[in-house]
Amino acid sequence: MMSVTNELAKIVGKEYVLTKYEDIVPYVKDASYIEGKKPIAVVIPGSTSEVSKILKLCYDNNIPVYVRGGGTSLTGSSVPEGGIVMSMLRFDKILEVNIKDRYVIAEAGVRVGELNAYLERYGYMYPPDPASDIAATVGGSINTNAGGVRGAKYGATKEWVLGLEVVLPDGTVTQFGEKTLKRSEGYDLTALMVGSEGTLAVITKAILKIAPLPKRDTMFLVFYDSYKKFGDVIGTLNERGLIPLTAEFLDEISMDAVKGYGIPYPDKAKALLIIITSENSDETLKALKETDPIEVRTIKDQAEMDNAMKLRKGLYSSLLLERDKPEQKVIIGDIVVPPSKISETIDEIYRAIQSSGMKVSIFGHIGDGNVHLNIFTGPNEIDKAKELLLETAMIAVKHGGCVSAEHGIGLEKKELLQKEFAYRGNQINLELMKKIKNVFDPRDILNRGKLIE
Amino acid sequence: MNEIFKDLTLETSQCINCGFCEAVCPTIPAFDYRTSMGARGRINLAKEFLNGNRVLNFRDPFESCLDCYACFQVCPAHVNSGVVSELMKQAIAEGQVQDQEHQVARMITVLIKKYRDPLGLTKEVTEWSKGLEFDSSYQTILYTGHMYQLMAYNKKLGEMLKSIGELYRFITPLLSSLGNPSFIFSKFYDKKIKERSEAQLKNIYYLLRKAGVKFSYLGEEEPYPGTLMIDMGYVSDFKEYAQTVTDLFHKKGVKNIITVDPHTYDVLINKYKKYVSDFDFNVSFYLDHLNSLNLSKLDKRVTYHEPCHLVRHTDHNVPRDFIKKTAELTLPLHNGKNTYCCGGPIEAFYPKASEKISERRFRELKQTNAEIIVTSCPICFVNLYRDESVMDISELLIKLVK
Numbered sequence: 001m002m003s004v005t006n007e008l009a010k011i012v013g014k015e016y017v018l019t020k021y022e023d024i025v026p027y028v029k030d031a032s033y034i035e036g037k038k039p040i041a042v043v044i045p046g047s048t049s050e051v052s053k054i055l056k057l058c059y060d061n062n063i064p065v066y067v068r069g070g071g072t073s074l075t076g077s078s079v080p081e082g083g084i085v086m087s088m089l090r091f092d093k094i095l096e097v098n099i100k101d102r103y104v105i106a107e108a109g110v111r112v113g114e115l116n117a118y119l120e121r122y123g124y125m126y127p128p129d130p131a132s133d134i135a136a137t138v139g140g141s142i143n144t145n146a147g148g149v150r151g152a153k154y155g156a157t158k159e160w161v162l163g164l165e166v167v168l169p170d171g172t173v174t175q176f177g178e179k180t181l182k183r184s185e186g187y188d189l190t191a192l193m194v195g196s197e198g199t200l201a202v203i204t205k206a207i208l209k210i211a212p213l214p215k216r217d218t219m220f221l222v223f224y225d226s227y228k229k230f231g232d233v234i235g236t237l238n239e240r241g242l243i244p245l246t247a248e249f250l251d252e253i254s255m256d257a258v259k260g261y262g263i264p265y266p267d268k269a270k271a272l273l274i275i276i277t278s279e280n281s282d283e284t285l286k287a288l289k290e291t292d293p294i295e296v297r298t299i300k301d302q303a304e305m306d307n308a309m310k311l312r313k314g315l316y317s318s319l320l321l322e323r324d325k326p327e328q329k330v331i332i333g334d335i336v337v338p339p340s341k342i343s344e345t346i347d348e349i350y351r352a353i354q355s356s357g358m359k360v361s362i363f364g365h366i367g368d369g370n371v372h373l374n375i376f377t378g379p380n381e382i383d384k385a386k387e388l389l390l391e392t393a394m395i396a397v398k399h400g401g402c403v404s405a406e407h408g409i410g411l412e413k414k415e416l417l418q419k420e421f422a423y424r425g426n427q428i429n430l431e432l433m434k435k436i437k438n439v440f441d442p443r444d445i446l447n448r449g450k451l452i453e
Numbered sequence: 454m455n456e457i458f459k460d461l462t463l464e465t466s467q468c469i470n471c472g473f474c475e476a477v478c479p480t481i482p483a484f485d486y487r488t489s490m491g492a493r494g495r496i497n498l499a500k501e502f503l504n505g506n507r508v509l510n511f512r513d514p515f516e517s518c519l520d521c522y523a524c525f526q527v528c529p530a531h532v533n534s535g536v537v538s539e540l541m542k543q544a545i546a547e548g549q550v551q552d553q554e555h556q557v558a559r560m561i562t563v564l565i566k567k568y569r570d571p572l573g574l575t576k577e578v579t580e581w582s583k584g585l586e587f588d589s590s591y592q593t594i595l596y597t598g599h600m601y602q603l604m605a606y607n608k609k610l611g612e613m614l615k616s617i618g619e620l621y622r623f624i625t626p627l628l629s630s631l632g633n634p635s636f637i638f639s640k641f642y643d644k645k646i647k648e649r650s651e652a653q654l655k656n657i658y659y660l661l662r663k664a665g666v667k668f669s670y671l672g673e674e675e676p677y678p679g680t681l682m683i684d685m686g687y688v689s690d691f692k693e694y695a696q697t698v699t700d701l702f703h704k705k706g707v708k709n710i711i712t713v714d715p716h717t718y719d720v721l722i723n724k725y726k727k728y729v730s731d732f733d734f735n736v737s738f739y740l741d742h743l744n745s746l747n748l749s750k751l752d753k754r755v756t757y758h759e760p761c762h763l764v765r766h767t768d769h770n771v772p773r774d775f776i777k778k779t780a781e782l783t784l785p786l787h788n789g790k791n792t793y794c795c796g797g798p799i800e801a802f803y804p805k806a807s808e809k810i811s812e813r814r815f816r817e818l819k820q821t822n823a824e825i826i827v828t829s830c831p832i833c834f835v836n837l838y839r840d841e842s843v844m845d846i847s848e849l850l851i852k853l854v855k
Contacts, residue, residue, distance in 0.1 A: 015485060016485060018487060018489075020510070021509060022489055022498060022501070022509040022510050022511070022514065023487060023488075023489045025489075025497055025498070025501060026488040026489050026493065026494035026497040026498070027488060029470050029497070030470065030472075031469065031470050031471045031472060042488075044485065044486050044487070070472050070475075070476065071470075071472050071475070071488075071493075072471060072472050087486060087488070089481070089482075089486035090485070090486055092482070111476050113476070114476075117786060132471060132472070132473070134473050134476050134477070134527055135471065135472040135473050135475060135476035260531070313529075314473070314527075314528075314529025314530075315529065316469070316471070316529070317469045317471045317473070317528070317529035317530040318529045318530060320467050320468075320469055320530045321467070321530060321531070326462075326466040330469065
């Protein structure tokens with residue numbers, strides 16, 4: 001009988017096939033609260049040809065493959081359910097930067113933060129910057145259509161992917177898209193990969209559009225005495241044509257969690273907006289002052305801005321400091337509504353939180369209407385937390401929003417996605433998605449059980 | 454619940470598994486991207502230990518930790534995976550996991566306790582000071598901690614371990630049970646590194662003298678500070694040993710200790726002050742005393758490799774300020790608190806991975822296009838010394854002092 005691990009070792013070399021308990025146990029979890037099942041092996045390929053051979057082997061033998069980048073998924077998208085885990089971290093090279101044509105080519109395992117540190121020397125950036133950019137990889141962030149703190153101005157990942165080298169489940173290697181800034185060539189297979197959560201093909205290389213690094217002119221820290229006051233800020237700024245580079249909000253619990261960053265808060269502050277502008281700073285300040293804040297603090301120093309952004313990017317993990325008991329987990333939700341609906345959405349969410357009796361912190365990328373609920377959940381409260389996630393997701397849907405803004409569906413939100421489609425009478429969408437999956441992966445070997453059943 | 458359990462539980466329970474630490478951990482790429490050999494994997498494995506698992510291979514994941522604290526810098530929940538490794542190494546050293554104590558680590562601990570040097574080289578470590586004059590009072594001492602001197606021997610020890618393979622399991626207990634094995638270790642050293650390290654110590658001596666600092670040196674009585682003991686998890690042995698070092702300093706009438714390397718400086722201000730109640734000396738780094746020196750300008754581009762034990766463990770940035778004053782300084786991509794380890798701390802046990810880390814760091818330093826690469830740590834110097842552009846800060850300053 002064929003030994004999968006022996007066959008894998010023939011492809012990549014035995015040092016890149018892990019089977020010992022201590023070597024595979026760290027791959028069972030990602031950044032979500034969901035724990036998967038131990039894989040038979042973890043394989044770490046170093047080339048597209050190796051990925052192709054691995055997939056062919058698994059396809060022929062009907063072995064599920066769970067592809068893993070930085071392991072930063074918040075919905076359980078990268079946890080295995082047995083099968084094999086394929087880690088893409090050896091795909092760590094930035095292959096080409098072309099400023100004249102505004103693209104960069106990077107391998108799938110390059111960390112997004114590292115890519116941006118590299119591009120900075122050219123005065124350029126790859127705009128999608130999820131809060132986890134220090135760890136999230138190019139491949140992983142494409143697979144979740146990651147957003148981030150620059151989303152208010154630059155949108156999410158799908159706006160920035162020009163082309164992809166992918167390996168199909170049967171081992172076929174192909175390229176979708178090209179280096180050009182636009183194309184009109186029928187079905188956009190590149191776009192189809194974005195947000196597909198590793199269920200259709202394995203991304204090995206990406207051609208990404210880049211943009212000049214914007215000048216961060218001013219940061220405003222806007223403090224409010226109630227969450228009710230900041231909901232309309234983005235709508236107000238949009239009306240005046242003032243689109244900030246970044247617009248983030250934190251509630252009182254979140255503010256407490258990041259006190260260690262040394263930013264003093266005024267008394268009675270219960271909510272904080274962080275706004276960064278690259279232009280029209282005076283007009284923005286004027287508009288912000290009209291929203292009845294306790295204080296608007298203006299920051300011009302770049303190091304202070306860096307500190308505030310570091311605070312924001314680490315906020316989810318920092319929330320652990322606010323747990324009442326060490327066994328509590330923080331389960332994160334991720335909804336999005338049109339900016340004009342933020343105020344009423346948040347209001348209804350707070351009412352739902354109150355009825356649930358659970359401790360919840362809210363923060364988010366308010367610039368694009370993205371709200372993250374963070375539910376402090378004890379070991380026996382998982383179902384209760386899921387109910388609250390469902391209820392709040394449906395509040396978003398009712399206001400024209402979606403159940404997932406930037407974290408994907410993974411294992412956690414499959415039911416929510418179905419509910420969203422059903423609410424709008426779009427059940428056919430799920431059938432179409434299943435058919436697409438079947439076209440690419442008829443044996444269902446890639447990320448089995450995620451996104452759709 | 455014992456202390457290790459308590460501290461491990463406290464440290465690991467804040468971890469949300471976000472993976473930020475893994476992304477900056479130098480051992481991940483050095484060990485071919487095996488997650489168990491990086492910061493997040495180590496926390497996962499420590500949780501296995503806390504859950505009662507005692508038979509896994511804990512040694513490689515934890516002993517390969519560089520103790521560089523890069524992970525801690527980026528952890529939003531303030532978890533220090535480096536501290537988790539320290540605690541797990543302690544668990545291994547204390548036999549709380551099955552048969553994983555490293556015989557070489559045990560041998561070194563025994564030798565330090567017996568001879569006050571990891572290789573028993575009490576005479577050899579004083580050779581740099583031949584012909585130099587010191588103050589008669591021990592009120593202020595220049596404390597080398599043997600670190601510069603040991604570099605030449607350490608390099609050979611690594612090569613020896615590599616060549617004898619698994620035989621070390623039999624040889625090392627034998628060595629530590631015999632008399633002082635210095636008669637063996639003293640024969641194996643890298644001549645070039647020995648000469649260079651001794652010259653660097655002499656530079657430090659002359660720079661301090663030039664700055665008007667009066668100091669003495671304990672010579673053959675100077676004890677090794679015990680850094681390796683604590684690095685390898687022998688905390689109880691270290692506490693006991695550190696007390697004997699402290700007693701010696703008191704006996705000699707020492708008040709002020711001038712250290713010359715980041716590891717000794719770190720261990721004295723962080724570990725001695727933690728574990729030894731009467732450790733009441735003023736500890737400084739030698740560069741703290743050189744502000745009065747008149748230095749000429751260097752017309753060359755310089756980059757600086759910041760040692761982890763200075764910028765992260767002790768928040769000491771004086772070397773960088775000196776370079777800024779004297780030359781055009783270009784820092785590498787990883788700088789300040791985000792500096793990148795030289796790979797040195799794991800050179801003896803994991804030479805291949807150590808080599809990969811230092812190669813990567815050297816490449817990054819070269820990318821600055823600087824003509825000179827400066828560091829202020831003997832371990833970093835030896836690991837980054839891949840061409841003649843690399844120098845110790847004492848070598849730079851001695852050239853510039855008027």
